[in-house]
Amino acid sequence: MAEELNNRSQNILEVIVEDYITSAEPVGSRAITRRHSFNLSPASVRNVMSDLEEMGFLCSPHTSAGRIPTEKGFHYYIDSLLQVRDLSKEEETRLQSSYRFKDMKMEDIMQEVGRVMSGLSNYTGLVMAPKFASTVFRQIEFVRLSHGRLLVIYVSETGLVQNKVIAADPSLTARDLEQISNYLNREMTGLSIPKVREKVARELKAERIRYDELQKQALELSREALQEEAEDLVFVSGTSLMLEQPEFSTPDRMKRIIRTLESKKALIELLDRSQMAQGVQIFIGSQSEHTEIEGCSLVTASFSNKKGAIGTLGVIGPVRMPYSQVIPIVDFTAQLVSRILEREAE
Amino acid sequence: MAEELNNRSQNILEVIVEDYITSAEPVGSRAITRRHSFNLSPASVRNVMSDLEEMGFLCSPHTSAGRIPTEKGFHYYIDSLLQVRDLSKEEETRLQSSYRFKDMKMEDIMQEVGRVMSGLSNYTGLVMAPKFASTVFRQIEFVRLSHGRLLVIYVSETGLVQNKVIAADPSLTARDLEQISNYLNREMTGLSIPKVREKVARELKAERIRYDELQKQALELSREALQEEAEDLVFVSGTSLMLEQPEFSTPDRMKRIIRTLESKKALIELLDRSQMAQGVQIFIGSQSEHTEIEGCSLVTASFSNKKGAIGTLGVIGPVRMPYSQVIPIVDFTAQLVSRILEREAE
DNA sequence: ATTGGCACTCATCATGATAGAGTGCTAACA
DNA sequence: TGTTAGCACTCTATCATGATGAGTGCCAAT
Numbered sequence: 001m002a003e004e005l006n007n008r009s010q011n012i013l014e015v016i017v018e019d020y021i022t023s024a025e026p027v028g029s030r031a032i033t034r035r036h037s038f039n040l041s042p043a044s045v046r047n048v049m050s051d052l053e054e055m056g057f058l059c060s061p062h063t064s065a066g067r068i069p070t071e072k073g074f075h076y077y078i079d080s081l082l083q084v085r086d087l088s089k090e091e092e093t094r095l096q097s098s099y100r101f102k103d104m105k106m107e108d109i110m111q112e113v114g115r116v117m118s119g120l121s122n123y124t125g126l127v128m129a130p131k132f133a134s135t136v137f138r139q140i141e142f143v144r145l146s147h148g149r150l151l152v153i154y155v156s157e158t159g160l161v162q163n164k165v166i167a168a169d170p171s172l173t174a175r176d177l178e179q180i181s182n183y184l185n186r187e188m189t190g191l192s193i194p195k196v197r198e199k200v201a202r203e204l205k206a207e208r209i210r211y212d213e214l215q216k217q218a219l220e221l222s223r224e225a226l227q228e229e230a231e232d233l234v235f236v237s238g239t240s241l242m243l244e245q246p247e248f249s250t251p252d253r254m255k256r257i258i259r260t261l262e263s264k265k266a267l268i269e270l271l272d273r274s275q276m277a278q279g280v281q282i283f284i285g286s287q288s289e290h291t292e293i294e295g296c297s298l299v300t301a302s303f304s305n306k307k308g309a310i311g312t313l314g315v316i317g318p319v320r321m322p323y324s325q326v327i328p329i330v331d332f333t334a335q336l337v338s339r340i341l342e343r344e345a346e
Numbered sequence: 347m348a349e350e351l352n353n354r355s356q357n358i359l360e361v362i363v364e365d366y367i368t369s370a371e372p373v374g375s376r377a378i379t380r381r382h383s384f385n386l387s388p389a390s391v392r393n394v395m396s397d398l399e400e401m402g403f404l405c406s407p408h409t410s411a412g413r414i415p416t417e418k419g420f421h422y423y424i425d426s427l428l429q430v431r432d433l434s435k436e437e438e439t440r441l442q443s444s445y446r447f448k449d450m451k452m453e454d455i456m457q458e459v460g461r462v463m464s465g466l467s468n469y470t471g472l473v474m475a476p477k478f479a480s481t482v483f484r485q486i487e488f489v490r491l492s493h494g495r496l497l498v499i500y501v502s503e504t505g506l507v508q509n510k511v512i513a514a515d516p517s518l519t520a521r522d523l524e525q526i527s528n529y530l531n532r533e534m535t536g537l538s539i540p541k542v543r544e545k546v547a548r549e550l551k552a553e554r555i556r557y558d559e560l561q562k563q564a565l566e567l568s569r570e571a572l573q574e575e576a577e578d579l580v581f582v583s584g585t586s587l588m589l590e591q592p593e594f595s596t597p598d599r600m601k602r603i604i605r606t607l608e609s610k611k612a613l614i615e616l617l618d619r620s621q622m623a624q625g626v627q628i629f630i631g632s633q634s635e636h637t638e639i640e641g642c643s644l645v646t647a648s649f650s651n652k653k654g655a656i657g658t659l660g661v662i663g664p665v666r667m668p669y670s671q672v673i674p675i676v677d678f679t680a681q682l683v684s685r686i687l688e689r690e691a692e
Numbered sequence: 693a694t695t696g697g698c699a700c701t702c703a704t705c706a707t708g709a710t711a712g713a714g715t716g717c718t719a720a721c722a
Numbered sequence: 723t724g725t726t727a728g729c730a731c732t733c734t735a736t737c738a739t740g741a742t743g744a745g746t747g748c749c750a751a752t
Contacts, residue, residue: 043697050746063746066744105509159491239608240605240608243600251595254589376713389726
């Protein structure tokens with residue numbers, strides 16, 4: 001994979017990628033010698049470019065345009081050439097001060113994170129809140145609706161609130177429900193959802209449960225309440241910023257990208273892929289499969305608290321993206337959110 | 347306002363509007379005589395069209411194109427010419443069966459309503475959930491987060507769940523909070539939010555409150571919890587359908603419309619205007635002010651249960667919209683949602 | 693190995709010609 | 723007096739044409 005490139009080729013590839021990132025237009029040999037003082041003539045540069053094209057790092061849209069980096073070119077650039085400097089203390093505080101999370105509930109925090117990150121980077125922001133299953137039980141409450149239907153409200157350790165309607169024995173009184181939730185809150189608090197599920201299953205099998213109808217009800221209800229994964233929360237901010245990018249300037253491309261951003265499902269799939277990884281992840285172009293986001297890159301990072309509630313955030317934009325600026329923003333934001341989740345859990 | 351139009355003019359205006367609705371292109375005199383069997387020559391039609399243009403119902407994009415209806419033309423069409431037939435029983439059941447609300451929580455219902463309505467009409471769907479202040483108190487719960495911050499969960503009569511973070515005395519124990527919520531649930535259930543606020547204010551002033559610290563705390567907390575209006579919930583579905591419309595086919599228009607649909611604030615303002623009215627409301631074009639939605643029409647209707655929780659739903663699309671099909675869809679959906687809210691409140 | 697020179701390619705833009713759709717006007721007609 | 727046919731006129735959309743300029747590829751000279 002890691003092909004050899006001599007120094008000169010690297011330099012030239014680098015400036016081509018960088019020029020292309022700022023201009024969005026094919027860059028030619030003359031332009032390179034004009035803007036960067038290699039001591040080389042355009043003709044020499046052309047030779048190198050020709051080689052780079054041969055190797056698949058560059059391509060030309062047509063015979064007499066300049067060259068643009070291929071996805072492979074971008075990969076090489078990111079892996080070998082790009083250097084992301086750490087943020088200075090001042091930058092960090094400046095960045096931090098963009099975010100205002102005072103007294104916000106979880107959902108609003110996620111939304112705000114997306115908005116600010118999008119604003120800072122000028123690309124479309126994506127935030128996927130921690131998955132239900134990765135959260136830690138804190139509290140559960142039941143509210144009776146009509147026809148024996150119950151509204152279950154579940155609060156995770158980090159203050160994420162989810163609710164869901166389930167069917168239940170209509171004869172349950174408010175008093176019963178209170179006892180049930182008391183029981184569950186006493187027993188389950190602090191356990192992760194999979195652990196809760198496990199415990200519920202175990203208890204339901206246990207012998208003594210047969211003698212306590214209410215307790216049995218409690219377990220049944222909690223099983224129903226926690227069984228199915230509530231749909232994931234994805235927040236998209238700054239959709240219209242995508243449309244400002246020249247690569248999506250035609251009506252056709254606009255439609256495509258909007259449709260993609262509209263379909264939460266596709267986004268979840270994308271974001272899921274970087275769920276596990278540590279630090280910033282970069283997906284360039286379709287990266288096999290996923291033709292929906294042809295021409296797009298994704299810069300993501302996961303956040304979590306110590307107890308393991310994991311979410312993912314990042315920005316999506318054209319492959320031609322100023323990674324050196326975007327990466328620190330995403331990186332820092334993920335760390336920031338992790339810290340907030342810690343604080344929330346206390 | 348209601349200008350006089352003779353029969354012939356009305357007929358011609360009608361077919362022009364309708365042809366334009368289906369074709370999205372200027373309609374000429376010949377096309378009219380060809381497609382509709384008036385016993386008139388194109389020349390006569392031209393005379394009438396010329397008159398209609400004079401009166402401001404039509405305009406021509408340029409000298410030798412056909413004519414297109416002005417907003418005034420559409421207004422006249424909708425007010426005087428359009429006849430919306432009621433849905434047949436079969437159509438109603440067919441429509442109804444598109445919606446699947448089984449065991450859904452409020453938020454999902456709103457989302458689903460938007461999606462289905464958008465799918466049925468092929469335009470972008472908008473749903474604004476009942477405003478916080480228009481709901482009826484059902485239940486309130488408190489969850490302790492870190493640093494004396496409290497998560498308040500409020501459930502309305504219709505099953506709408508809202509939550510919010512407030513600051514509170516860190517020394518309050520879980521036991522205290524339970525008592526507090528018990529007290530509030532006992533006292534406030536069934537009251538509308540304004541009534542609750544009123545009651546809280548009154549009680550806080552009352553003499554005896556001084557002697558019961560916990561009760562005082564309860565009132566303080568509920569005041570804080572219910573004081574500020576949580577931001578309105580607006581659901582937009584089928585954004586990309588907008589981009590299929592020829593009137594938004596240029597990159598520029600696409601950007602504008604996407605930006606508008608992205609800004610919930612603008613949408614809320616729009617939807618608020620039809621809040622009060624009974625039945626279906628139609629806003630054509632900018633309708634003075636609101637230049638953001640230039641070229642757009644809005645068909646909306648409000649829904650509510652008997653206790654008065656009011657929301658608004660509708661579709662947005664180009665002025666050139668098949669109102670005769672869209673109106674019944676919106677109308678029926680609003681009634682359907684009202685019924686669901688009733689059921690929910692029971 | 694590098695470079696200057698040169699022919700060649702291709703997209704872009706302005707120009708102009710043409711076809712087609714539709715109007716407005718006028719004169720003839722019922 | 724209302725209706726119609728005819729005709730000149732206008733405007734757009736489309737296509738072909740040619741000029742321009744940026745950029746390449748190759749070759750021979752350094």
